[in-house]
Amino acid sequence: MLKVENLSAAYGAIKAVSNVSIEVKPKEIVAILGANGAGKTTLLKCICSAMRKSEGSILFEGKKTPDKPYDVVKLGITLVPEGRLIFTNLTVYENLMAGAYLCKDKNEVKENLEKVYALFPILKERKNQYGGYLSGGEQQMLAIGRALMIRPKLIMLDEPSLGLAPIIVSQIFQIIQSLQSTGTSILLVEQNAYKALAISNRAYIMNVGKIVKEGTPEELLKDSALLEAYLGT
Amino acid sequence: MFIQQLVNGISVGGIYALMATGYALIYSLLGFSNWAHGDVAMIGAYIAIQSVLLANMPLPFAVIIGVAGAGFFSFLNEKVAYKRIRDNNSPTMFLMIAAMGLSIIYQNAALNLFGSKFKIFPGLSATSFNMGNATLGLLDVISLAVSLASLVILDITINHTKLGLGIRTVASNPYTASLMGINIDRYFSIVFLVAGMYAGCAGILLGMKYTVYPTMGNVALKAFIASVLGGLGSVRGAIVGALIIGIMEVMVTAYLSSGLRDLFTFVLLIVILLVKPSGLMGVQVEDKA
């Protein structure tokens, strides 16, 4: 479904991603793990054209992805970005509606809204508050909720558990699994390696801009040296 | 006399308001003071007046062409300058500086193209109504009506439609908006087009009421002040601010001192800002710690 081949990208002189190839198949949860600065965020940004790649190709359903983020999103790829990036001067409700911008069906929007409110009741409580005044964790929930307002084919989550209370973190992983069961593919970047591996079908390990290992969670978990080296135990 | 002065004030405010509408629209979208707004208005006025003078076009057509032309130039500003500045990730104040540059370009281009002569719309008699012992000009009524109508239209569009939501997301954070699948480039273009058309309207009315000349766009300064007073980015605030400034100016001139008019206006402005730091109707969502 998503195929990234030999992708490289750089910030000026700093090469952040070099020669990376990954694949996400339909209905798969794929995790990308790696230390700080490994280039995970950069990879996701390249996939949705939020950053220009210097080399390589990105194919979605066999076709090259367009080079404006909004066109990529129209193909059915959604990114929950690092650092939440909510609309601070829009209300919570408006933030969610912005997430549903591409959805034409009013009933579906309503349904999704109810669903998000059910998952994160605090958002319903705060629906008329400016996004910028939410607490960090609430903002994270809003960012995830916003992505759930439409049903993409592929959803990419950049550290979705960041700043969330443990009880919510577990919930997030459940949500991801339930997304999979509705047929969405998931590309997940996570620091919480064990939790991520526990729900994913396959995983890549990145280090200093390169993929150093790829495999199923079972394979990876077996290799303790590897885990030690890249993820810490 | 008081009634007449009040009418005068509202009429002056009406012109400011018309200018302020488009100005506030751009501010609300990009968060910068578009100092070229008044010059776009001037261009609109020139296009209209030249269509009448040179091409002998009937006035309504000329007005439509002028409005469209102003919209086009505003759109051009966005494409040629502002868009690139945004793409560079330059601080928003660069947009303002670019706008100043554009303003210089437009004024001097107009000077070279049309000369420094002042022009008037031909065949336009100053129709006015007598109300008791006060007179009110037809153009004043029109400009006030246009700005109020535009207020209502903009208010509904921005706050209650999907288009408006799109505009506001783009305003809030273009990058994130594009991640929502919103075609930000198109929205920017639309907003500049619309703001430019408002400017065109303002310019043409201004030209009909007064005269058309290369630096006529400088009234936009008053629009700027009005929208700060009303709260930056709020179209409603801009119009209220414009009326306040207009009435204030006239009243100070009439009852205090015509020489110190601007002094009073600015002191009022400062006092209001000290009490309400984001204007009468502005909101400022601050960065949360």
Place this chain on the structure above:
Amino acid sequence: MSSYLQGIIILVGINLIAVLGISILTGFTRLFSFGNAGFMSIGAYVSAIMTAKYGIPFIPALVFSALFAGCIAYLLGTLTLKLKGDYFLITTLGFGECVRVLFAYMEPATGGARGFASIPHYTTLFITVISVILAFVFAWNLVHSKTGRNLIAVREQELAAEMVGIDTFSSKKLSFVISAIYAGWAGALYSHNLTFISPEMFNLAKSSELTITAVIGGLGSLTGTVLGTLLVTLLPEVFRSLASYRMLIYGIAVVTVIVFKPDGLYGYREFSISKVISHINNIARKVPKKGADANHE
């Protein structure tokens, strides 16, 4: 040296002092002011009145008038520096306009709109050059010290600056006052150079020209400021005979620089001889290498 050339150098010097003030304010503190022409006019009028009407010697008048502009900035800043962004900007703009109206209004002391004539011609090349050197060295040492770093911190992240113990309000005020002193200083030199001043000379266009110059030169760079001032002052002079197209060219130049050189001509870094030398050395080192390679082939 022809006095035309001298006049131009003096002009560049005067502009430079005023723009350095803006550079500190806008480039290093990210505050905008459209009132600095107002401060210039305060400097110009105060010093003109002191020398022409009260016979006070030039240097004391110069110092006093610059400091006086600073005091006004202190009072104004205390009131308005709590405002953010364009809200602050508009108050400075308003201030500039008010000063102009007031000077036009205070007819007996200032000559009103008809202007103040017969100001003694004191601004010589020597005084200008000394002033510029002083102004530049002061700005440089300010920026490269604790105070300057405080200003930069305010520019980058106000809240974080507060959190590391920087009194952002006072820092802003200091920056505002210094820029006003520079403006007043430039204004005083201006009036004794031209020998005639009128309120109209210090209008909004003058203020925005100062800001445009600083931005074109490059924010956050004093050497950039010098470069920008040279360019903005000299270009129109070079194009003087082009008459009406001159300002058009100026406008196009402004937009071009902003669009294609977003950091201005020399933003956020300083020109230094040693850097240039090492750069030249680098090139020099590379060239023989290439030559050597060629020989091998």
Place this chain on the structure above:
Amino acid sequence: GGGSTQQGSQTEQNGAASNESGDKEPIKIGYIGALSGETALWGQAGLNGMLLAEKDINDACGILGRQVKVISYDGKGEPLDSVNALNKLIDQDKCVAVVGTNFSSCNIPMASVADEKKVPVIATAASSPLVTVDESGKLHPYSFRIGFTDPFQGRVIASYAYKELNIKNAAILTNIADAYSTGITQYLIDEFTKLGGKIVAHENASSGDNDFRAQLSKIKAAKPEALFIPWIYKDVALIVKQARELGIDCVFIGADGWDSQDLPKLAGDAIEGGYFCSRPGFNTPEAKKFAERYQSVYKITPEAECLFGYDGLMWIKDAIEREGAADSESIRKGLESTTNFTGLLGKMSVDPKTHDPVRDAAIFKIEGGQVKFVQIYTP
């Protein structure tokens, strides 16, 4: 517009250069005016007039056998730019005399430069007394003017209004941001009250204003018989229109700021019956012929300012020929001792104590959308 005149001036200059016959260096005369900006209309007209004079002189074998060369710079109508332009003309181009500008604010600082460099400067329409005489009453020896002064104009319109138009109660609207307007206002009030008239309302506004109804409403309430509007024609058009709209039906009176072909066009019916004083303009046969020639060369209607440009250069020629030398000092002497120099604007003599020309003012009336010459008037 500005563009076409610019081209016109260039061809003129080229023509002059190729016309060169003698082996002697040409006499260089400078011109400074607002060639860009809002008032470029006048600045350009002055230059065009001067270039026609240059052509006439050179066609007639020059001055003392030498060709004349006019060098012009844009002073933007701003003091600093004008001073720079003056320095450049003197230092770089070695001009022996300079004509321009039409703004007092520019000529006042230029006067000290002229004194310092000992090069005579002839102001055109700049009308403040300070252009030629400083505040302490000391003469600027190198500063001259060809137009008349604010006190003179103020006196002319005050006395014409009081004596000829029989006006006893008048109102004034002044542009307080403008030296010219405040200058005239002051002398006008002095003279008018001295004669026995009464100023029933005195209101202020500033350049850049578009709306004067607040002031006009007050003026209306004072019921004046005449309203003095010492402004520049563009604003005059707005003021009179708004005044009529408010129902003010008194007579409007102005000064040379009104002197533009554009005024009746801009102001329409509102200005009908208005009076102003100015230089005699295109009312002599010579000036009329000149106007026709101007129109055929530049393809635009002439502004009276072009007469200043033409006469300015001719006056310098006159001075050189009388002194028999073309250096700055001789020109200065020649200009100072002028008696009965006859130009397109009529006869003129110079008062050596003030360097102000002694010349007649003309009164014009706007009738039927035309500026009509009424009479020569001396108070």
Place this chain on the structure above:
Amino acid sequence: MQIMNELLKIKNLSKYFGGVKAINNFNLTIEDGKTHGLIGPNGAGKTTIFNVITGVYKPTNGSIIFCDKEISGMKTFAIAREGIGRTFQNIKLFSYLTVLENVIIAGNQDITYNMFESFIRTIKFRKEEKALYEKSMKLLEFVGLQDMSQKRASSLPYGHQRKLEIARALALNPKLLLLDEPAAGMNQEESKELVSFIYRIKEEFGLTILIIEHHMDVITDLCDECTVLNFGETIAEGSPAQIKKDPLVIEAYLGEEYGC
């Protein structure tokens, strides 16, 4: 004075935003040298407490006493100068400046030369500037960023930015350090490193720490005491071990997974 070892004392603190009671009648005492944890569900009011302590928000009610001094109502910078350093949940670096400059700016409070001295570059000026530079480099070394000292702060990866924020806060020579989710975005290994790092700075600088964190292992490893907040009110207090067993805390915050 025996109260001297009560470094921070918060009494009956409340902060309301319109109808939202972000903090309600909150009390807290931290003794000198201790590490105190502040945990609770998202939106419980933890960051708001930091904001009130540091003067970003004025409290609706209550008092905050730091080193025997009432600091509520004081300006943020003045509170910082009293000796309270902090990091931000949403990183707030001087992002356009280099890593080193970020630290140097925070060290400005060490400097005693005045403007005149800086103008003529006295010996004192040079000495102090040099000392500041050295101190900043040492701090960077301490947090392991010495190799990146000339990089622009915004180009660092998330985790390093957090470390830089800590280094910057330390440059202020604080007595009390407020850390808002320092381990967010770090993996387990990095969190562990962070813990030992925090122990080291505590030791080295004699600090008292108040930390907000959602990584329970970090809290367990670091904290002597812990306060659990929900809806702006304290729901539990005690050692990390005690807290983890508290049914209220498990229900509101930890979830079953943690309930051991």
